[in-house]
Amino acid sequence: MQLLDGTACSQEIRQEIAKEVESLKASGKRVPHLAAVLVGDDGASQNYVAMKIRDCEEIGFNSTTIRMEADISEDALLNKVDELNRNPDIDGFIVQLPLPAHIDENKVTLAIDPAKDVDGFSPVNVGNMCLGLPTFISATPNGIMELFRRYRIDTTGKHCVVLGRSNIVGTPMSILMSRNTNPGNATVTIAHSRTQNLKELCASADILIVAIGKTEFVTADMVKEGAIVIDVGQTRVPDSSRKSGFRNVGDVDFENVKDKCSYITFVTGGVGPMTRASLLQNTLKAYQRR
Numbered sequence: 001m002q003l004l005d006g007t008a009c010s011q012e013i014r015q016e017i018a019k020e021v022e023s024l025k026a027s028g029k030r031v032p033h034l035a036a037v038l039v040g041d042d043g044a045s046q047n048y049v050a051m052k053i054r055d056c057e058e059i060g061f062n063s064t065t066i067r068m069e070a071d072i073s074e075d076a077l078l079n080k081v082d083e084l085n086r087n088p089d090i091d092g093f094i095v096q097l098p099l100p101a102h103i104d105e106n107k108v109t110l111a112i113d114p115a116k117d118v119d120g121f122s123p124v125n126v127g128n129m130c131l132g133l134p135t136f137i138s139a140t141p142n143g144i145m146e147l148f149r150r151y152r153i154d155t156t157g158k159h160c161v162v163l164g165r166s167n168i169v170g171t172p173m174s175i176l177m178s179r180n181t182n183p184g185n186a187t188v189t190i191a192h193s194r195t196q197n198l199k200e201l202c203a204s205a206d207i208l209i210v211a212i213g214k215t216e217f218v219t220a221d222m223v224k225e226g227a228i229v230i231d232v233g234q235t236r237v238p239d240s241s242r243k244s245g246f247r248n249v250g251d252v253d254f255e256n257v258k259d260k261c262s263y264i265t266f267v268t269g270g271v272g273p274m275t276r277a278s279l280l281q282n283t284l285k286a287y288q289r290r
Helices: 006-026 043-059 074-086 105-111 123-131 139-150 170-178 198-203 254-260 271-289
Strands: 033-039 062-068 092-095 159-163 187-191 207-210 227-231 235-238 246-249 261-264
Touching: 006 043, 006 139, 006 271, 033 043, 033 074, 033 271, 043 062, 043 271, 062 074, 074 092, 074 105, 092 271, 123 170, 139 170, 139 271, 159 170, 159 198, 170 187, 170 207, 187 198, 227 254, 254 261
Parallel strands: 033 062, 033 092, 159 187, 159 207, 207 227, 227 261
Antiparallel strands: 235 246
8 A cells, every 4th residue: 555645746846836936036027926715714714725825935926815704795705806806916816615605606606717716616617627628627636636647647447436526526536537638548437425336336446536525434345455545535523632622534434445555545645735736736827827
C-alpha cells in the first residue's frame, strides 16, 4: 500500500506557482489576486477560507476576504458578486458554500462571471470541461487528476467507480476520468446511494473514488485487492480526546481498507490540500487570461 500524499503534491504545485509570481514581480507586473466571499459564521467554512488565504500569502498572491452576515439578503449578495465581476483588480473569486437557506446557491453561481469563476462551478466552465475545451475545472476533481498525474498512475482502460453524483465532485470526476486524456481513458461507472448491488459494484473497481458524504461508508468488503481508493469525504465528528474537540473522518474506513489497496488517500493530507492547490492554479490561469 502506498499513501497518496496530497500535502507533498500540493506543496510542489505551490512552489511552482510561487516561482511564476516571483518572475512577475521581477518584471514589474502586478501579481494575481484571489477574493473569497464568506457569508455567516460556519466554522468549517471560516477555517477553509482562512487556509486559502494563507496559501495565497505563501505563494505571493494578493488576497481579499469579504465577510457578510448570515442574514444578508440575496440581492445584497448578488450586488457584491456583480461588484467583484467588475473589479479589474480581482482576477478570480469564490463564494464559499454552503450559503444560508434563504439564498439560492444556483442564482449566485450563475451570477459569477465565468472568466473569474475559479471554483469552476459556472455552467459555461462545466460545459467547456465536457467538451474538453480550456476552462476552469472544479478544484477537487482537478486535484485528484493532479494526484494521478504526479504519481504517474496509469488509469487507461481501468474500471473506475465514482461513488457520489454531486455537481462539484462526482459528476465532473466521472467526465474527467472517461475523457481521452492521460490520466483518463478509464471505463467509468457513476454510483450513488440508490444504486443496486452497490457493494459488488464497488468491489469490481480498479479505481474507487468516494464522495458520498457518509462517514466510513466504504468498508473492506467493498474494495478489490490492489484497488486505488480516493477518499473525498471529510466530516467533523466529536472527539473529547482531541484538543479541538473533534476529528475529521472520511467516507472510507481507512484502517480496515488500506491494506487491500495499491494506493489510497487519507482524510488528512489527501484530497483537501490538492483542492486548495487547484484553486491557486485556476487563479493563476484567470490572471494569465486577463
